[in-house]
Amino acid sequence: MTRVGFLGAGRMGAPMVSRLVQAGHDVRVLGRSADKRAELAGLGATPVADAAAAVDGAEIVVVCLFTDEQVREVLGADLLAAVPAGAAVVVHTTGSPHTVERLRDLAPHLDILDAPVSGGPHDIAAGQITLFVGGPEEAVTRARPVLAAYGDPVLHVGVLGVGQKVKLINNTLFAAQIGLLAEAAQLAADLGVDESALLEALPHGSGASRALGNVARAGSTAAFIAAVGEFIGKDVAVVRQTVAELGTGLGALDAVVDAGLGTARTRN
Known part of the structure; x- marks a missing residue:
């Protein structure tokens, strides 16, 4: 004890x-x-x-x-x-x-x-x-x-601090995956594919992921972003500040992270 x-x-x-x-x-x-x-x-x-x-x-x-x-x-x-x-x-x-x-x-x-x-x-x-x-x-x-x-x-x-760095990278990657799913949902709309049908089908394909499973259970990318955006947004803000202090950035993850936080662009 x-x-x-x-x-x-x-x-x-x-x-x-x-x-x-x-x-x-x-x-x-x-x-x-x-x-x-x-x-x-x-x-x-x-x-x-x-x-x-x-x-x-x-x-x-x-x-x-x-x-x-x-x-x-x-x-x-x-x-x-x-x-x-x-x-x-x-x-x-x-x-x-x-x-x-x-x-x-x-x-x-x-x-x-x-x-x-x-x-x-x-x-x-x-x-x-x-x-x-x-x-x-x-x-x-x-x-x-x-x-x-x-x-x-x-x-x-x-060592001390690495746990935080790994978690922040994890959540940045998670936000990026959600962002990719938001872009995929927009592409589906452009192609005339219903998002609910898309989310039912994709978990059975090679594009499956834990993030996709969470989004599918929420019913839509918008619903999932609304539910977790505050928590993920806090962590992404911290990782952006941390990597800036270390003299680097998010690289190619940067743009898709914004989509995962609910700031995806809308196609005309």
């Missing part, structure tokens, strides 16, 4: 908490309202009203927040100082590699791991969310039994 401090028990974090409890870990979770603490208690976790209480005595601290700004706001110098020396802090937020590097600089007494996820709450509930983990190998080994409560596969992809 591992003492786990958990920050960010929302749409993605709550099923992680449930899986951790089911795996036998001692989980202390931040809940800022009485209703939220009651919900967390119902999952079998120990709810607490402030972040310092959540990380008190923790061997692993799991952070599942939406943005870099939230991570920087919650994981300030004072809170990081309260985490026991030698503990690992696992950041599931998809964001800039600079955010986790800053945490490492602020807290040299801790092992910082970036572990952005690929999948949704249903994958977490099934214990099958994909984790791209960056950080020291020894720390990843220590954290793996905790991460395996909800993650499979848990992929150690490199």
Whole structure:
């Protein structure tokens, strides 16, 4: 059993908490309202009203927040100082590699791991969310039994920050694939092919992909872009900023990414 401090028990974090409890870990979770603490208690976790209480005595601290700004706001110098020396802090937020590097600089007494996820709450509930983990190998080994409560596969992809880079590339490629599908749907319209018929047929051909399967289940490219555009758009904005800082760009992916974010051109 591992003492786990958990920050960010929302749409993605709550099923992680449930899986951790089911795996036998001692989980202390931040809940800022009485209703939220009651919900967390119902999952079998120990709810607490402030972040310092959540990380008190923790061997692993799991952070599942939406943005870099939230991570920087919650994981300030004072809170990081309260985490026991030698503990690992696992950041599931998809964001800039600079955010986790800053945490490492602020807290040299801790092992910082970036572990952005690929999948949704249903994958977490099934214990099958994909984790791209960056950080020291020894720390990843220590954290793996905790991460395996909800993650499979848990992929150690490199040093700190590489997990974020792999996830950002993954989501850029996903957006590009959606963009290609949006262009294909427009081509189908130009040729007089109904989009619903197209989406029923293509999963059985050589053009099949996970992105296509998601779009087909949504019923149309427009419906799927409307559902995921906010999340994908956030990640693509981060990757564009990150690659610009590194002196490169998205190359041929750039144009089709825009189509995947709902800005596809319309043919006359």
